[in-house]
Amino acid sequence: MQVxxxxxxxxxxxxxLAVILVETIYPENIGAAAxxxxxxxxxxxxxxxxxxxxxxxxxxxxxxxxxxxLKRMRICDDLITALEDFHYVVGTTARLGRQRKVYETVxxxxxxxxxxxxxxxxxxxxxxxxxxxTNEDLYHCHTVITIPTTEAASLxxxxxxxxxxxxxxCASAEVEISKPRLATLRELEIMYEIIRETLKxxxxxxxxxxxxxxxxxxxxxxxLDLTAQEVRVIQGFCRQLLWxxxxxxxxxSVQSKN
Amino acid sequence: MQVxxxxxxxxxxxxxLAVILVETIYPENIGAAAxxxxxxxxxxxxxxxxxxxxxxxxxxxxxxxxxxxLKRMRICDDLITALEDFHYVVGTTARLGRQRKVYETVxxxxxxxxxxxxxxxxxxxxxxxxxxxTNEDLYHCHTVITIPTTEAASLxxxxxxxxxxxxxxCASAEVEISKPRLATLRELEIMYEIIRETLKxxxxxxxxxxxxxxxxxxxxxxxLDLTAQEVRVIQGFCRQLLWxxxxxxxxxSVQSKN
Numbered sequence: 001m002q003v004x005x006x007x008x009x010x011x012x013x014x015x016x017l018a019v020i021l022v023e024t025i026y027p028e029n030i031g032a033a034a035x036x037x038x039x040x041x042x043x044x045x046x047x048x049x050x051x052x053x054x055x056x057x058x059x060x061x062x063x064x065x066x067x068x069x070l071k072r073m074r075i076c077d078d079l080i081t082a083l084e085d086f087h088y089v090v091g092t093t094a095r096l097g098r099q100r101k102v103y104e105t106v107x108x109x110x111x112x113x114x115x116x117x118x119x120x121x122x123x124x125x126x127x128x129x130x131x132x133x134t135n136e137d138l139y140h141c142h143t144v145i146t147i148p149t150t151e152a153a154s155l156x157x158x159x160x161x162x163x164x165x166x167x168x169x170c171a172s173a174e175v176e177i178s179k180p181r182l183a184t185l186r187e188l189e190i191m192y193e194i195i196r197e198t199l200k201x202x203x204x205x206x207x208x209x210x211x212x213x214x215x216x217x218x219x220x221x222x223x224l225d226l227t228a229q230e231v232r233v234i235q236g237f238c239r240q241l242l243w244x245x246x247x248x249x250x251x252x253s254v255q256s257k258n
Numbered sequence: 259m260q261v262x263x264x265x266x267x268x269x270x271x272x273x274x275l276a277v278i279l280v281e282t283i284y285p286e287n288i289g290a291a292a293x294x295x296x297x298x299x300x301x302x303x304x305x306x307x308x309x310x311x312x313x314x315x316x317x318x319x320x321x322x323x324x325x326x327x328l329k330r331m332r333i334c335d336d337l338i339t340a341l342e343d344f345h346y347v348v349g350t351t352a353r354l355g356r357q358r359k360v361y362e363t364v365x366x367x368x369x370x371x372x373x374x375x376x377x378x379x380x381x382x383x384x385x386x387x388x389x390x391x392t393n394e395d396l397y398h399c400h401t402v403i404t405i406p407t408t409e410a411a412s413l414x415x416x417x418x419x420x421x422x423x424x425x426x427x428c429a430s431a432e433v434e435i436s437k438p439r440l441a442t443l444r445e446l447e448i449m450y451e452i453i454r455e456t457l458k459x460x461x462x463x464x465x466x467x468x469x470x471x472x473x474x475x476x477x478x479x480x481x482l483d484l485t486a487q488e489v490r491v492i493q494g495f496c497r498q499l500l501w502x503x504x505x506x507x508x509x510x511s512v513q514s515k516n
Contacts, residue, residue, distance in 0.1 A: 032414070039411040065412055105435050107428065147424075148431060153297040154323055156290070162417045163424055166405075170365065173406060177363050 010041065012114040012172035016121045018044035019161055020082055022137055023128040027054040031061030032158030033126070034069035038062075040165035045073040046082050046123075061158075079125075083140055087120035088113075091133050091141035092160060094149070100138065104145045106164050110171035124164060126157050183231040191231045191238075192218060198238040201245055268299065270372040270430035274379045276302035277419055278340055280395055281386040285312040289319030290416030291384070292327035296320075298423035303331040304340050304381075319416075337383075341398055345378035346371075349391050349399035350418060352407070358396065362403045364422050368429035382422060384415050441489040449489045449496075450476060456496040459503055 019037055024030055030050060037045055047053075053075075062070050076082040083089055090113065096102050116122050125141065127133035138144055147155060147163050155163070183191075196214055199205045205213045224230070277295055282288050288308060295303055305311075311333075320328050334340040341347055348371065354360050374380050383399065385391035396402055405421050407413060413421070441449075454472055457463045463471045482488070 032417075035412075035414065036417065039407045039413055039417075041408040063412065063414075065410060103435055103437055108435070146435070148428060149297045150299040150427075152323060154293075154321065155297055156293065156321075159290075159294065159297075159417070159420045162420055166421055169408075170406060177361060177366070177404070179361055 009174070010169070010172040012117045012168060014041045014117070014172075015043055016117040017042045017113070017168070018046055018086070018121070018123045019165070020046045020048060020079075020123050020125045021050070021128075021157070021161075022048045022079060022125060022133060023051060024126075024157065025051045025129045027052045027057040028061045029129065029156065029158045031058040031063075031066060031070065033161045034058070034062040034066035034073070036066075036158065036162045036165055037069050038065040039162075040169040042165055042168075043069070045069045047073060047075045048079050048082050049077060050075065051128075079137055079140060083123060085121060086123040088116050088122045089141045090122065090124045091138045091144040092124065092126050092164065093132055093138070093144055093146055094153070094155060095132060096146060100135075100144060102144045102146050104143060106145050106147050106167045109143065109145050110167040113168050114172045126160055126164075129157055180225075180227045183226050183228045187228055187231045188226070191226075191235050192221075194235050194238040194242075198241055201242060267432070268427070268430040270375045270426060272299045272375070272430075273301055274375040275300045275371070275426070276304055276344070276379070276381045277423070278304045278306060278337075278381050278383045279308070279386075279415070279419075280306045280337060280383060280391060281309060282384075282415065283309045283387045285310045285315040286319045287387065287414065287416045289316040289321075289324060289328065291419045292316070292320040292324035292331070294324075294416065294420045294423055295327050296323040297420075298427040300423055300426075301327070303327045305331060305333045306337050306340050307335060308333065309386075337395055337398060341381055343379060344381040346374050346380045347399045348380065348382045349396045349402040350382065350384055350422065351390055351396065351402055351404055352411070352413060353390065354404060358393075358402060360402045360404050362401060364403050364405050364425045367401065367403050368425040371426050372430045384418055384422075387415055438485045441484050441486045445486050445489045446484070449484075449493050450479075452493050452496040452500075456499055459500060 019033060019042060021030060021033055024033075024047065027050075030045075030047065030053070034045055037043070058070055059067065074082070090109065092106075093100055093102060113122055113124075125133055125137060127137065145164075147160060149155060192214065195217060196205070196210075199213075199217075221234075226234075277291060277300060279288060279291055282291075282305065285308075288303075288305065288311070292303055295301070316328055317325065332340070348367065350364075351358055351360060371380055371382075383391055383395060385395065403422075405413060405418060450472065453475060454463070454468075457471075457475075479492075484492075
């Protein structure tokens, strides 16, 4: 049932990933981005020309998990300096004009970012709250991706960071949650037998048509994908019911009634 | 290149979906949840016992797109009243103790929510910032899902709303972005011919090994998945280069040199 994934079990080398926020206006969004990085194990946050670094506002949104990110984040005066040591740069945009040449969604590119992160440092760029990344910023990107939304949408920059990192995380981890094991046929048959016995004891099964009736019951219960534990609960209930019936009518024993 | 999806083109009947926030503490998160609903086309927001409904704080985070959601959101005193008219209830949790019986991630359940929304009203529950949904809240859920994160993670409630609605949206829409069409072989061969001519004109291809040399060039350029437009750019560059070479050495014509 483990879904909290240890970062060492991820395919991506998260230490090779960085979130770069360009000209972010609100310090709350820097804090929220730091928290998103922490949630999905990305250790590097870089700010390019942030407009406001109000510490309390950043910290409030970063919460405890995001504080280490805020402490070690880099702040750069220009994007080119920030990008120098990276091997691959991914821009994000909500605007899809022809000039932007956006051909991939975040879900499509996520597996490639995971692969590239094995041997390369990958930067993911997010523009500011008002106009996003400029064409000049996008000039430095190897590729530009987008997040599908409804027509009228405007994702907040921190929400965009959450979705992009979540997609990379999902592409990187075996996140399928372990499913409960179903009851075996042996366990099921014991349960069906006691159900049959119980239903007969209260005269709820027509004598002439027992198999058809029990088929309905079996199909109904099969749809539930019962686990061994749930089978035991139903069995216990039937057993208790039989006992209660016998106790309440000691003169005519339930067994002998049928 | 259309990724902004018109809601009428979605498989889910979004009007049948609702986000229910239980005992939310910070009005900013109510606002951010409203914005997330707007971004992914979910028109119904219900609050159960909100702790603080500070209008300005809610509106600031909802931004313009989330305001209609805030205007028509329902506020209930208890969860049972809020759920009365729904057919299916999905709880969300980050805690995965055995008692919680969490067997599905949000990505796994998203297609089922889309299917159910065709004929049923589906509520998705989110707990508050401190302790999430209580066991008593989860008692009313048909199923409980989780969002995969790193071990140490704590998703903000509004971030959780963003990810859940994004997954439902992706499961509902044909969000694959249209890819550029590649150049045809006819277009490519014209380009390769002028490249060959250009390289020969500057004596860059060894005469004895022309095919091997051009194979290297073709493999290199093939890796780029060139579009017709890009092919024309390369062709134009070569043609211009040939012209410049001829102009700079009018005595020895480039053609005659080879």
